[in-house]
Amino acid sequence: MKSSQIFSSSSDEPADERRVRKQKRGRGAADQYDRDFGAFLLQFPATASSSPPTKKKRTAAGFPSDKVFYNRWRSMQFAKREEYLSSQCSRRPPTFSKVSLLIQKEGWTGNCPRPEDIVAKWRPVTRVQVESDPWIITKIQNQKWTGLALKDFGSKGQGVVATKAFAMGSIVCDYHGKVITGAEGRKLVESIKGDTAYLFFFQAAGRDLCVDAETFPCECHPTENTMGRMINHSSKRANLRPVHCMMNFPEGQRDVILFQAKRDILLCEELLFDYTSSSAILFEEKQ
Numbered sequence: 001m002k003s004s005q006i007f008s009s010s011s012d013e014p015a016d017e018r019r020v021r022k023q024k025r026g027r028g029a030a031d032q033y034d035r036d037f038g039a040f041l042l043q044f045p046a047t048a049s050s051s052p053p054t055k056k057k058r059t060a061a062g063f064p065s066d067k068v069f070y071n072r073w074r075s076m077q078f079a080k081r082e083e084y085l086s087s088q089c090s091r092r093p094p095t096f097s098k099v100s101l102l103i104q105k106e107g108w109t110g111n112c113p114r115p116e117d118i119v120a121k122w123r124p125v126t127r128v129q130v131e132s133d134p135w136i137i138t139k140i141q142n143q144k145w146t147g148l149a150l151k152d153f154g155s156k157g158q159g160v161v162a163t164k165a166f167a168m169g170s171i172v173c174d175y176h177g178k179v180i181t182g183a184e185g186r187k188l189v190e191s192i193k194g195d196t197a198y199l200f201f202f203q204a205a206g207r208d209l210c211v212d213a214e215t216f217p218c219e220c221h222p223t224e225n226t227m228g229r230m231i232n233h234s235s236k237r238a239n240l241r242p243v244h245c246m247m248n249f250p251e252g253q254r255d256v257i258l259f260q261a262k263r264d265i266l267l268c269e270e271l272l273f274d275y276t277s278s279s280a281i282l283f284e285e286k287q
């Protein structure tokens with residue numbers, strides 16, 4: 001394991017820098033340098049939380065007193081810290097204060113990425129990342145999505161509002177219910193006849209399916225009022241879009257409809273999506 005760490009760490013350096021250095025020193029010298037730096041890392045592991053090796057420690061361990069290894073060690077640690085901070089903010093974009101707090105909690109005072117850089121580098125997760133994201137999988141399983149609250153809108157009935165800001169691309173919650181066939185869903189619509197129907201029809205890889213949130217409470221959450229089914233419709237003001245994902249649960253893959261923020265959503269804004277957009281159609285209360 002150690003040797004593979006050394007191998008990968010020696011490739012962290014940009015390829016052109018390595019080439020230049022190899023030309024300068026010759027292949028033998030460059031290889032020797034990589035081996036020596038590997039030994040340096042074994043002696044002083046460059047983790048996000050490790051302390052930098054002092055000059056005294058470096059020389060005592062038989063390494064040169066100059067800062068060549070030391071600087072390379074610091075840039076490796078910097079990259080690891082950057083990676084750690086970004087990993088804490090994978091689903092939703094971080095705020096300056098959240099990153100500052102994370103840094104404070106770790107006690108990093110020097111050699112640390114700036115919060116504003118972590119914020120600026122944030123990108124929404126890709127579908128592949130989402131489908132295996134442990135945080136999203138847990139939220140689907142326990143239905144304890146954060147940042148959402150039910151609100152009574154009077155004559156319109158209940159809806160869901162954001163109790164925190166969601167940036168564009170954030171996964172807000174799922175449309176929770178048992179996945180049934182489209183035909184079973186259409187039968188349910190007929191049996192309901194003009195009353196409330198919480199059904200989400202979708203096509204996935206040639207399959208005609210439907211999320212049944214009409215059957216309530218669901219078998220898996222007998223005591224929860226799942227949020228996704230309470231989100232209202234708006235074709236003009238929709239701020240969420242439904243996304244079909246094949247989530248990788250521990251017990252296997254399952255079709256899930258996730259709601260993703262179409263744009264930045266402000267605190268207290270009502271969450272809305274367009275039932276009639278794309279291939280997804282959802283029937284709800286007929287006014």
Ligand SMILES: [Zn+2]
Pocket residue numbers: 176177218219220221
């Ligand atoms: Zn459930």
